Amino acid sequence: MIYREEGTLGGYFISAWKITFPALLISLGINFVSGAFLGKYFDKLMVSYPVLLVVLPGLMGLRGNIFGSLASRFTTALYLGEIRASIRERRVGENIYISVVLSILPIFLLWIVGTMKTGHVHMAFFALLILFASTVFVSLFLGYSTAMITILPFRRGLDPDSVASPLITSMADLLTIPILIFFILMYEYHVMSFYILFFISLLIILTMWRIYRIERRAFFEISGILLVLSAISSISGGVLETYSEIIHRSAVVSVIYPALLGSLGNYGGVVAAKTSTRLHLGYFEGVLDTAVMKEILSLISTGVFVSAVIYSGGYLISEKLLGRDVVFYPMFIPLYIFITSLVMFISAILVHIFHRFGLDPDNVSIPSITTIADLIGTVFAVIIAGLMI
Numbered sequence: 380m381i382y383r384e385e386g387t388l389g390g391y392f393i394s395a396w397k398i399t400f401p402a403l404l405i406s407l408g409i410n411f412v413s414g415a416f417l418g419k420y421f422d423k424l425m426v427s428y429p430v431l432l433v434v435l436p437g438l439m440g441l442r443g444n445i446f447g448s449l450a451s452r453f454t455t456a457l458y459l460g461e462i463r464a465s466i467r468e469r470r471v472g473e474n475i476y477i478s479v480v481l482s483i484l485p486i487f488l489l490w491i492v493g494t495m496k497t498g499h500v501h502m503a504f505f506a507l508l509i510l511f512a513s514t515v516f517v518s519l520f521l522g523y524s525t526a527m528i529t530i531l532p533f534r535r536g537l538d539p540d541s542v543a544s545p546l547i548t549s550m551a552d553l554l555t556i557p558i559l560i561f562f563i564l565m566y567e568y569h570v571m572s573f574y575i576l577f578f579i580s581l582l583i584i585l586t587m588w589r590i591y592r593i594e595r596r597a598f599f600e601i602s603g604i605l606l607v608l609s610a611i612s613s614i615s616g617g618v619l620e621t622y623s624e625i626i627h628r629s630a631v632v633s634v635i636y637p638a639l640l641g642s643l644g645n646y647g648g649v650v651a652a653k654t655s656t657r658l659h660l661g662y663f664e665g666v667l668d669t670a671v672m673k674e675i676l677s678l679i680s681t682g683v684f685v686s687a688v689i690y691s692g693g694y695l696i697s698e699k700l701l702g703r704d705v706v707f708y709p710m711f712i713p714l715y716i717f718i719t720s721l722v723m724f725i726s727a728i729l730v731h732i733f734h735r736f737g738l739d740p741d742n743v744s745i746p747s748i749t750t751i752a753d754l755i756g757t758v759f760a761v762i763i764a765g766l767m768i
Contacts, residue, residue, distance in 0.1 A: 395674075403681065407549075407638055418696065418701050421627055422627060429620055431563075433496050433619070434492075436616045437489045437609060439637065439640060441608060443551040444608065444745055444747075444749045447547055447652075448745045451656075454529055457530070464530050475526065479587065480598075482518040483518070484605060486507075488609045489609055508573075519583065524547065548644050608750040611754055612750055615753050625768065628764070629706075632767070635760075636760055643753075644722075648749055650723045655730055694707070721755070729748055733747075
């Protein structure tokens, strides 16, 4: 496969609508499944497990960040010929193991913040067990899914950067909330089965530790930035928990919350991945790189339809599936397009900044932009919910 250095604006629009847009639609479909679960059990989290509600944005965002970053590393390695396009490649397994470990580390900081924020100390220990077990199972699945989503398009001559980040971050959103709810319900109704799964998750980590080694640069670069991003994510979680009653009353916002955060992160992730690949191949011209600006402009054009799908999908799920009354708010679409454009421009700038500071953008740019997108999206969700009620 040959990476195309430059192209006409029309070519970028065709690529955005033909390749990225279908991936975004698939992602939205996945996000709505997750949103339906969140809308249905939002009051349970709000009343019985507020610690997990604080952790939720970080859990969703950082998990997508880690495996979005994994997809970006795979793509660059494939283009540079550093790994074979095979899921059996040992370096593929090693990178998956790193990502699983990195998925576990932030939950401890998020858990501490959530416990301090809510004061629900009596439930804190069990919340940590729920978080740990669910994280291991979800992360293992996401790791191998990332490898397949990246390698298979590459084999067929498609650019993995156009599809991998949206699909894997949305898959993370799809699994995070339902699996978290699953472990909560299992803890409440089948506690012995819950503890069995918890010990299986520990065994999985120990087994992978004996098989694979950790690449030091990737691990320390990502883990360092994850500590910072976890702190930012805890702010998102604090905002979500503080204004949870407003979001719950608006009905539709609790349903579209995963789609909102996921889509913003996807747009930012696509720009970050493409910009990072251009940089590694020596094509990147700086913050105002012509190709990156064309990429952003073409992606903005898809935002009109994406925002309409997000709101109408949330409306239908809230009204028809959950039986909630929803107020129509027409300003959602133009505000969403503005927020999306902002996230993509920030994404391109971050790649440039990280490169200037000697950090590998493949390791830190996607986690950073999706976490920032989660914070922006959470504030946006609260504002929309407030305007609606």
